[in-house]
Amino acid sequence: MTHYEEVNVHGYDEFNKSVSERKGKDIFVYFSGDKDAKGKSWCPDCVKAEPIVRGEMAHLPEGSVFIYCQVGERAYWKDPSNEFKKSLRLSAVPTLLRFGTPQKLVEDECFKADLVRMMFTED
Numbered sequence: 001m002t003h004y005e006e007v008n009v010h011g012y013d014e015f016n017k018s019v020s021e022r023k024g025k026d027i028f029v030y031f032s033g034d035k036d037a038k039g040k041s042w043c044p045d046c047v048k049a050e051p052i053v054r055g056e057m058a059h060l061p062e063g064s065v066f067i068y069c070q071v072g073e074r075a076y077w078k079d080p081s082n083e084f085k086k087s088l089r090l091s092a093v094p095t096l097l098r099f100g101t102p103q104k105l106v107e108d109e110c111f112k113a114d115l116v117r118m119m120f121t122e123d
Contacts, residue, residue, distance in 0.1 A: 004060040010034075010070045012083035018067055019099060026064040027099035028120065030110075031090060033077060034070045042074045049094040049110035056113055059120040067099075 005022075009015050019027060030053055033043030041047050060066055071077050071084050071093055084090045097104040098119060109115055 003062045004064045004066055007067045015069045022065050026061050029067040029069055029097050029099055031069050031071050031093050031095045033093050034073050043093050045107055046094045052111055052113050053116055056116040056120055059117050
């Protein structure tokens with residue numbers, strides 16, 4: 001059994017709901033471009049980063065929450081007024097962040113297993 005909870009959400013409303021239901025927990029969120037029927041994202045960096053991020057998930061803190069959030073189709077993501085950019089100030093996918101803190105890894109930083117592990121293990 002894993003020592004953390006993994007939640008898969010799609011879009012800003014589902015993301016918001018999953019976070020508010022887990023208030024007070026240590027929440028990590030990985031934002032990715034939508035996947036197609038074959039499970040491949042339109043965002044090549046997301047495809048590259050996902051196995052690296054998943055490979056470090058054993059280091060997630062006890063009792064924490066890992067939210068995998070698909071941000072939408074490419075056209076929605078490219079719109080500068082989308083909710084993720086407006087409300088969360090995301091600039092790019094993939095982004096891995098520790099919710100409610102300034103800790104954030106963006107794009108190729110998510111390719112670095114040591115940086116991902118540091119985020120998961122730092123207090």
